[in-house]
Amino acid sequence: MSYYQLVPGVYVEELPEKEGKITVSIGPQHPGSGHFRLIITIDGDVVVDADPDPGYVHRGEEKMCETRDYIQNIPHLERPVVLDSAGIQFPYILAAEEILDIKDKVPEKAKYLRILLAEFNRVISHFYFLAIQAIFLGHSTVLEWSMADREVLMDLAAMLTGARVTFAYFVPGGVRSDVPSGFVDQTLKAVGYLRSRMKEYWRMLVDNPFMKMRMEGVGVLKAKDAIELGAVGPNLRASGVEYDIRKVDPYSLYDTVEFHVPTYKEGDTMSRIKIRLDEINESLGIIEQVVRKLDGMRGPVRHLVKGAALRAKPGEAYARTEAARGMMSFYIISDGGRTPYRVKVDTPSFRNMKLIPVLLKDVRVADVPIVFWSIDYWPVEADR
Amino acid sequence: MKASEFLSGFLKVVESGLRHLVRKRMTLRYPEFLVVPAPDELFGFKPGEARDTNGLRGRHLLDLDRCTGCRLCEITCNGISGAITMVKVEGQFPRNKRGIFPSIDYGRCVFCGLCVDACIFDALFMTDREELAEYDRAALLYGPEEISKPPKELPVKIRAKRAELILDERRGAHHVQRKN
Ligand code: SF4
Numbered sequence: 001m002s003y004y005q006l007v008p009g010v011y012v013e014e015l016p017e018k019e020g021k022i023t024v025s026i027g028p029q030h031p032g033s034g035h036f037r038l039i040i041t042i043d044g045d046v047v048v049d050a051d052p053d054p055g056y057v058h059r060g061e062e063k064m065c066e067t068r069d070y071i072q073n074i075p076h077l078e079r080p081v082v083l084d085s086a087g088i089q090f091p092y093i094l095a096a097e098e099i100l101d102i103k104d105k106v107p108e109k110a111k112y113l114r115i116l117l118a119e120f121n122r123v124i125s126h127f128y129f130l131a132i133q134a135i136f137l138g139h140s141t142v143l144e145w146s147m148a149d150r151e152v153l154m155d156l157a158a159m160l161t162g163a164r165v166t167f168a169y170f171v172p173g174g175v176r177s178d179v180p181s182g183f184v185d186q187t188l189k190a191v192g193y194l195r196s197r198m199k200e201y202w203r204m205l206v207d208n209p210f211m212k213m214r215m216e217g218v219g220v221l222k223a224k225d226a227i228e229l230g231a232v233g234p235n236l237r238a239s240g241v242e243y244d245i246r247k248v249d250p251y252s253l254y255d256t257v258e259f260h261v262p263t264y265k266e267g268d269t270m271s272r273i274k275i276r277l278d279e280i281n282e283s284l285g286i287i288e289q290v291v292r293k294l295d296g297m298r299g300p301v302r303h304l305v306k307g308a309a310l311r312a313k314p315g316e317a318y319a320r321t322e323a324a325r326g327m328m329s330f331y332i333i334s335d336g337g338r339t340p341y342r343v344k345v346d347t348p349s350f351r352n353m354k355l356i357p358v359l360l361k362d363v364r365v366a367d368v369p370i371v372f373w374s375i376d377y378w379p380v381e382a383d384r
Numbered sequence: 385m386k387a388s389e390f391l392s393g394f395l396k397v398v399e400s401g402l403r404h405l406v407r408k409r410m411t412l413r414y415p416e417f418l419v420v421p422a423p424d425e426l427f428g429f430k431p432g433e434a435r436d437t438n439g440l441r442g443r444h445l446l447d448l449d450r451c452t453g454c455r456l457c458e459i460t461c462n463g464i465s466g467a468i469t470m471v472k473v474e475g476q477f478p479r480n481k482r483g484i485f486p487s488i489d490y491g492r493c494v495f496c497g498l499c500v501d502a503c504i505f506d507a508l509f510m511t512d513r514e515e516l517a518e519y520d521r522a523a524l525l526y527g528p529e530e531i532s533k534p535p536k537e538l539p540v541k542i543r544a545k546r547a548e549l550i551l552d553e554r555r556g557a558h559h560v561q562r563k564n
């Protein structure tokens with residue numbers, strides 16, 4: 001019998017033990033896994049079984065929504081995934097607008113500004129992914145590079161919204177501030193700069209022979225498994241399934257911008273890196289188009305809803321968007337009060353968690369961190 | 385993998401890395417330099433135009449002459465972080481007969497700026513001061529008098545020169561000191 005010991009002598013939980021195998025508990029406080037526990041059973045140095053144990057950073061976000069009105073809910077809903085705070089705000093705001101019945105009043109400029117910030121956040125989040133993946137690979141150069149290049153867009157976002165990470169920029173009815181002077185020029189420069197950098201990232205991570213040896217053919221997810229397990233986002237597309245909410249169910253004004261959805265057939269760890277590099281490039285393209293459209297565009301950015309009108313009619317609303325990690329959706333039920341009756345958040349990390357046991361099977365212990373992180377699982381987002 | 389393929393890939397990686405020896409450094413010496421990306425404007429709400437002005441969301445600035453003590457900021461913040469409490473200030477305020485003004489606890493504030501949006505009397509703003517560290521929690525509680533004055537200059541030791549980011553495709557991103 002073996003137990004998971006919190007402190008010596010205090011047994012919290014029984015860990016399964018198999019004949020001749022060793023069970024290792026990684027986390028919950030581990031620099032690699034995020035605040036989340038992963039129980040792996042190993043035979044020699046090969047993983048035979050991996051069991052994710054989520055819930056360590058559960059914050060009760062859904063319950064918190066029930067005591068706050070539609071505006072007060074904005075700041076705390078960003079917290080589950082601060083790296084992609086516009087990504088989680090987007091579906092919430094779309095659903096809130098639907099239930100508040102102001103969907104048609106959102107100005108065009110606000111819709112473009114939302115796309116702009118969402119794409120900024122996608123790039124910021126993918127750079128963070130690359131940084132951590134690189135340090136798991138022992139490649140500290142790319143860690144420093146991506147952390148630095150992330151700053152470029154974070155500063156631009158601060159220029160637009162006033163905050164670097166938790167923007168609180170989207171509100172029911174539009175966005176909070178207009179494009180500042182000099183923003184368009186600086187953004188176009190940033191796009192040019194980051195495009196030139198992406199070639200170097202490709203060389204460092206994809207064409208690098210050492211990275212090829214580490215990642216090609218490791219942690220393969222077949223397209224059939226990906227669909228059956230309900231994978232979403234870049235992980236699904238890295239297995240060859242072209243599925244992107246921005247294309248299959250265009251929201252906001254995504255149908256007026258041009259971009260393509262990159263896919264790879266292999267489904268291994270390397271292709272999950274390649275797909276993120278490609279997505280950064282596509283997002284830079286969207287940013288460029290949107291910024292050119294915004295240049296000189298006049299008109300309001302927000303349809304102001306007065307406090308008393310923030311009361312929704314009884315009913316329900318659902319909205320889904322493509323966040324950096326995949327499909328993010330919100331389901332809001334209202335009973336006619338100032339606060340939602342029930343809010344359900346469906347996060348991509350929670351869906352992708354099911355990939356962990358499949359991907360980690362038959363992987364060597366040394367490769368566990370890189371395969372685990374390659375799906376960009378964010379525990380706080382999954383636990384909400 | 386063929387040996388030639390390995391070698392060329394490897395050399396390309398080394399070349400990419402070496403190129404950074406001649407590029408400008410992107411990091412900056414933090415306490416001496418500070419990046420202030422937003423224009424030098426106070427973050428405030430314009431109800432007429434239904435938008436916020438562009439500015440960094442840092443420490444608040446309260447206009448004691450305009451504040452009516454309507455508590456809208458407190459009500460909003462109660463559902464967010466509960467940082468605002470109304471306190472009484474001695475003195476005569478023609479627009480604020482009861483003399484109650486918001487005080488803000490920066491140990492709780494999340495700098496969302498929604499209290500600024502809630503204030504329809506143009507009394508509450510946010511400045512770009514983000515350096516608010518203190519040795520104890522009580523010092524983070526700012527009363528109305530404190531937030532009605534513009535932020536003090538930082539001590540000389542950490543007085544920051546403002547820097548801006550220059551994006552150059554060839555020489556890399558780097559910071560230079562801001563002119564103004
Ligand atoms: S900025 Fe947000 S958290 Fe801070 S006092 Fe204002 S409403 Fe409260």
Ligand code: SF4
Pocket residue numbers: 450451452453454455456457458485486502503504505506507508
């Ligand atoms: S700061 Fe504005 S919202 Fe707050 S009490 Fe004063 S007038 Fe009212």
